[in-house]
Amino acid sequence: MIRNKKTKDEIIRYSLSRRKFLGLTAAGAGAAALATSGFDKLQAYAAEHGQVVKTTIENGEIYSLCEMCVWRCGLVAKVRDGKITKLEGNPNHPHSRGKLCPRGQAGLGVTYDRDRLKWPLIRAGKRGEGKFYKVTWDEALDYVAERMLHIKEKYGPQAMIFSTTHNMLQQQFENLLGAFGSPNYGTQRSLCFNAMITANMLTYGFEEPGRDYNNTSYIIYAGRNMMEAISNSETQDLVEALSKGAKVVVLDPRFSKTAARATEWLPIRPGGDLAFFLAMIHDIIKNNLYDKEFVAAHTFGFDKLKQEVEKYTPEWAEAQCDVPAATIRRIAHEFAVASPRAFAHPNWRTSNFVNSFQTQRAIAVLNAIIGNWDKLGGQCPVFGEGEGVELGRVPQPPYPRTAALRLDGVPWKHPLVPLKLGIFQNIRDAILSGKPYQAHGWFIYRQNPLNSIPERRKTLQAFAKMDFIATIDVIMNDTAYYSDVVLPEATYLERFDPLAVVEGDVYIRQPAIEPLFDSKPGLWIFKELGKRLGLGDFFNYKDEEDYLRAQLKPLPVSLEELKKKGRYAPPKEGDKEKAVGIFHTSTGKIELASTVLERLGHKSVPHWQEPPRPGDNEFYLLTGKVALHTQFFTQNNEYLSDLFPENPVWINSRAAQERGIKNGDKVIVESRVGKV
């Protein structure tokens, strides 16, 4: 270790217990201190440490983008006397439409969190002991580069894993791994909606169809808790559709807030959705309720589908999913009659069960046979992420070629999974087995794999096999806590990021205040690290604004103008339909029977796969988002934690009664992989 020159008093100790700061304040200074703003507390803390909290902009309103979740709504930050006093929704951004959700409004709780990461840190004690040296950026970046180059030299670039969760800097992150020469890329998608994307790619030839909430009269959700797992604009769409009288059916084992607001809630057996949808398809075909003209003209493989679903009667499905056969028949009938002003939502958390992929295929196929494609109130073509405008690029050389296999088995074991999404949890298994080769380093940006990949113990074992782990974050999350180097990124209200293209328009994220403490924008961090890794040519921009100018080069808008308005909307050529209205499958049609699955030796049509069932005295453990938190990011946010401090476990009330468990009791939840 090169850090032994440091003196003892520069060591900072962290603790993993949540809300430590709030606890201390309450006990030490009482209610008066709690009433002061996050900013004042942070400033007092800075003064104690001889730091000045600098701000440049004194007063004004700044257009920027939220980062409290991956929906990235447009926001307006109000700045008074150098402090951000309030965040509001940008009326001109399609994701916010003038409104921020509670998490978005609580964004100041990140920027003005006294516990936020403030300085680069290098581990002082053992991994997971929580002791770090406070160091300079030069020291930290030199150290990261030295360790990464050492791994590259000794084991090859493929021994470094790079992982991140969807973000506006993804292109620079991919640049880093591409230039470094590693094929090992971990994203959150396989913990999130890989199954949905893969199923839609195979059925429609693109990632996710859009939905016309404005004109719909019937929506089926299966495990999409839209009222709590908020996608701001789509949640607004649902509220509107309900108020206009659309029927909303929610399949969820839990009585979620979406179930509570729905027209009809169907408590379904976990993992049973596939049976429900197969039976709907069976019933709609059997009763000739499908759109024959559309099926003949635009789909492929109907006869095979018909043959397969013959056996999936509603009575059969009832035994698999606990929804009564008569209910399935009624819903199938209502849905077909409402079509084409009807859709079954493709859902997001779709990587939970062994049959999730088949479930997603069944949903895609159900939508296709009722002919709701490109019809009012049905499914519709939309711009994919980043589509619609061609931005300029900072010039860079091509990436070095790599012959190494990917540790996640994509595509050599798993040819259907898109390369840019991968299978994150497989990387962990490969670290543990050392096959097909041993990884030695892990570079993590904006992600918390220690919490987000199921079976934390196993992830800790994988960490233990790493010679080196670096994390870039804004808080000391669990993963950072176990890292060797922690780099503090400036929060989203303090930095520029690469431009965002949403529905064919360009949006800017820009600082409302200067970065607090010694935090730095990601664009700066990647450039400085690239330089030290000998990869400077791949980060060929002077500073953040220079990067954005290169992106804007082909467009008739200046950075200054974009900063002022927050958005550039180029004139649209033709309509969206023209841009994305074709099916990019090998038959050019919606594939009810997938030619790709067939070619790879799989059954080509959706079919039943049995999910595991719990044994006696066992339960399914399901998770669901809550409206006031984002994943593992917001537990320390003073506004959100005050409103939602604990995450209780729910159990069916009859099952609870049988076990003598009362509301508010503490229970132990135990499984094969751990106990809480």
Ligand SMILES: Nc1nc2c(c(=O)[nH]1)N[C@H]1C(S)=C(S)[C@@H](COP(=O)(O)OP(=O)(O)OC[C@H]3O[C@@H](n4cnc5c(=O)[nH]c(N)nc54)[C@H](O)[C@@H]3O)O[C@H]1N2
């Ligand atoms: N038990 C359980 N596990 C789950 C889920 C669940 O509901 N329950 N959900 C799954 C799903 S859907 C997903 S998408 C994954 C998510 O998995 P992860 O992405 O690993 O989880 P997050 O908590 O969203 O981690 C994001 C990290 O980004 C950091 N961050 C936020 N803003 C910034 C920034 O501006 N810069 C930097 N550098 N860092 C920032 C946050 O502090 C946080 O630590 O988890 C999956 N795993």
Ligand SMILES: Nc1nc2c(c(=O)[nH]1)N[C@H]1C(S)=C(S)[C@@H](COP(=O)(O)OP(=O)(O)OC[C@H]3O[C@@H](n4cnc5c(=O)[nH]c(N)nc54)[C@H](O)[C@@H]3O)O[C@H]1N2
């Ligand atoms: N407030 C808030 N909003 C968020 C997020 C957040 O962390 N907080 N995260 C964002 C992200 S990354 C994502 S991916 C989306 C996720 O959006 P959703 O997919 O809607 O999220 P979840 O709440 O994980 O799961 C939805 C529901 O599925 C139910 N469920 C579990 N198993 C089954 C099953 O077998 N069948 C059926 N029918 N239902 C089942 C759960 O009870 C839960 O209510 O939310 C996004 N929005």
Ligand code: SF4
């Ligand atoms: S949905 Fe909420 S948290 Fe997510 S980006 Fe929009 S306002 Fe921010």
Ligand SMILES: [Mo]
């Ligand atoms: Mo997600």
